[in-house]
Amino acid sequence: MTLLSIENLSLSIGEFPILKGVTFSIAPGEIVAVTGESGSGKSMTALATMQLLPDSATTSGYIMLSGQNILDLSEPELCAMRGNDVGMVFQEPMTALNPVKTIGAQVAETILVHSDTPRDQAMERAGEMLRRVGLPPERFPLSRYPHELSGGQRQRVVIAMAIAQRPRLLIADEPTTALDVTTQAQILDLLKELVDEFGMGLLMITHDLAVVSDMADRIVVMRHGEIVEQGETRQLFADMKHPYTKALFEASGHQVTLPDVPEAPEPILQVENAVREYALPRKGLFGARQFHRAVDGISFTIHHGERVGLVGESGCGKSTLTRALLGLEALQGGSITAFGKPVGPGTDPGLRAGLQVVFQDPYGSFNPRHRVDRIITEPYHLISNPPTGLERQEAISEALIAVGLKPSDADKYIHEFSGGQRQRIAIARALIIRPELIIFDEAVSALDVSIRAQILDLIADLSESHNLAYLFISHDLSVVRTVTDRVLVMKSGEIVEQGETEEVFANPQHTYTKTLIEAAPVLPDMSHLKEAANVPA
Amino acid sequence: MLRYSLKRLLSLIVSLAIASVVIFLVIEVAPGDPASFMLGINAQPDTVAALRAELGLDVSKTQRYLSWVGGMLQGDFGTSYTYRTPVTQMIADRVWVSLPLALYALTLSTLIAFPAGIYAASRRGKPGDITVMGATQLGIAVPNFWFAMLLVLVFAINLRWFSAGGFPGWDEGFFVALKALTLPAIALALPQSAILARVMRSSLLDILSEDFMRTARAKGLSRRQALWRHGLRNALVPVLTIMGLQFSFLLAGGIIIEQVFFLPGLGRLIFQAISARDLIVVESVVMLLVFSVILVNFLVDLAYAAVDPRLRSRT
Secondary structure (H helix, E strand, C coil), X not given: CCCEEEEEEEEEXXXXXXXXXXXXXXXXXXXXXXXXXXXXXXXXXXXXXXXXXXXXXXXXXXXXXXXXXXXXXXXXXXXXXXXXXXXXXXXXXXXXXXXXXXXXXXXXXXXXXHCCCCHHHHHXXXXXXXXXXXXXXXXXXXXXXXXXXXXXXXXXXXXXXXXXXXXXXXXEECCCCCCCHHHHHHHHHHHHHHHHHHCCEEXXXXXXXXXXXXXXXXXXXXXXCXXXXXXXXXXHXXXXXXXXXXXXXXXXXXXXXXXXXXXXXXXXXXXXXXXXXXXXXXXXXXXXXXEEEEEEEEEEEEXXXXXXXXXXXXXXXXXXXXXXXXXXXXXXXXXXXECCEECCCCCCHHHHCCEEEECCCCCCCCCCCCEHHHHHCXXXXXXXXXXXXXXXXXXXXXXXXXXXXXXXXXXXXXXXXXXXXXXXXXXHHHHCCCCCEEEEECCXXXXXXXXXXXXXXXXXXXXHHCCCEEEEEECCHHHHHHHCCEEEEEECCEEEEEEEHHHHHHCCCCHHHHHHHHHCCCCCCHHHHHHHHHCCC | XXXXXXXXXXXXXXXXXXXHHHHHHHHHHCCCCHXXXXXXXXXXXXXXXXXXXXXXXXXXXXXXXXXXXXXXXXXXXXXXXXXXXXXXXXXXXXXXXXXXXXXXXXXXXXXXXHHHHHHHXXXXXXXXXXXXXXXXXXXXXXXXXXXXXXXXXXXXXXXXXXXXXXXXXXXXXXXXXXXXXXXXXXXXXXXXXXXXXXXXXXXXXXXHXXXXXXXXXXXXXXXXHHHHHHHHHHHHHHHHHHHHHHHHHHHHCCHHHHHHCCCCCHHHHHHHHHHCCCHXXXXXXXXXXXXXXXXHHHHHHHHHHHHXXXXXXXX
């Protein structure tokens, strides 16, 4: 008995084909994961099932939910289906809730739309649902507004909304992508429990193979709007047939080879007891000012040519620390010394030339009206006699070649490049001035796994060719594990553990490090799976 | 919420204090001595000096500022230089024309703009949207006094439904007075509603593309339900801002409309006072208008907090 059966589903938006002949099915109580990189059509498959597509979309094929073709339903019938038979959880818990309505009202709304339940009873059931997803009304009153909750708590509210009518099918579109690893693990557990308890089918859309490998019964791999491979999870991992699946798997767990750290290197960045405080709003009109310590007495050193990782969850102070390291904000205590000179808002620009940064967002961090040559030569403002004329052209070409682009790309505008290429341009911008230390602030987090693998290789190559030291800030433990020699674990403004990367990961000392490592989803070990698959149960 | 309101109130008082100083200084540096202006160019110096003393112009600036502010706090705006009547009385008479006119016009403009903006947003890109947007384009482009003359021509001269101008006063009965204000209110409201409708439309369109609108649809709400229950309240913040600005404009900026319809409002009063160098009246009316602008902004701030809970808890 299948619950949802998608047959030969094709979809185009305007003239652009988005999905081509997608076919798969979900049984009650089954978890099916659709995975693939951006543009693979996985989210569109989910939205097509909800029929929440853009107006210009045209679909053909069948989406059968318990024997009824969703594509044949009228809009009022679809409204009756959405939220009642099919619930949906979205990626961005921060924006998926209406900011001006209470969480109780928003959960109760699902019930009120689909039944004649009186308002007070609907609120009561909303309370039960919120309790079920881990937000008991004693601690989280129904009168709370979304902005009074954390990201993970908001995602629980979204889940409560989606399951309030006990739908037969739940669609979760990247439900944990925006969350920290420990929160992610909790939300995934909750989804699994709900599937068991309600006997729902779960269609889970994710780009993260590691997340999927742990919980999905079956996996559907998509690329360019087509399904390239699908099968039972263990079977699929054990015996990947399609080269794309293999490539995706390889890229997800990509390992780079780092050159050896030079012997007895000299320190280039020293942070001693750094304290960064923010003033909180006064409690009363005349109350004393309270301060929040975002960075609380941190000390570490980065040596010449050394690759250091910094991991921690959102709100731990990583970004605050980055801004202080770049000298953008003054410290309230302690000191930061780069190349033997103090770093702060008044720092000599020449000092900043040795310390460059690459940010996360490859789309928002460039001026769209500037050409690539102007963008990547921006750091030249930091030095008193930047190269001119032919010398400048050569420096541009050299930087572009170093990051795997062509010298002719210098005349293009930024919109002509893909996300991965833009991140290469961001690295070229950091490299052109020949810095000794680069801060990578979540520099690969927004990239698809295959692009991420390429950028990680590039970073490893550059660390050898340019004898580069870097601080690699990331929430992604598997990435940090492969590209760094030493790692710092940060929690609530403090460094709770630091040491050789392999040592820390293999044998974590602090409980928080242990929690992080345990919560992080890991890819299954291929060789084990192969053995297991060959042995008949 | 209380804290937020108190902070807004504090900022209101500070703004008023600063505004009073600025107004006083600007009027002081304006050329032309009221006393010599009133007596003409051939007046004897001692006559001018006597008049200056009588008008209270012979004391120091600080003293004059303090007595002006002190008087205003007690509701005494001084005595008009030209008419020799209490300014308070003069303003009170005019406010009872200008304030109802502004409120009337704002109500009309809201009643036109909200449905038009919501309609256009819910039919984005369709003929209904294009028609409404075309009409608002016209409404913004055409000056309100032209509308005013057109309205007089059609409804007063041809159809004779309304009188062409003048104000009988509220003593003649509420509806009689309201009727006299109807054409001016429409003339004021139409261009304002065109602006407001466009703001409403674009604000709603922004909200319609928000994630939570998709969540609302995923719950099973129809497009219309999602728009009314989740879209509208979120779209209100920019609309309230524009409404606050518009009210201030309507209160003082009706000057041309007041001329067209012969209404004894604040706009005409300030116009006459400036031509007569009646500085005390100018100062007082300007101060009153500044007060109303700041007060309206204060009310808009409170309305923001009522609409958006995030502002209530932000301190």
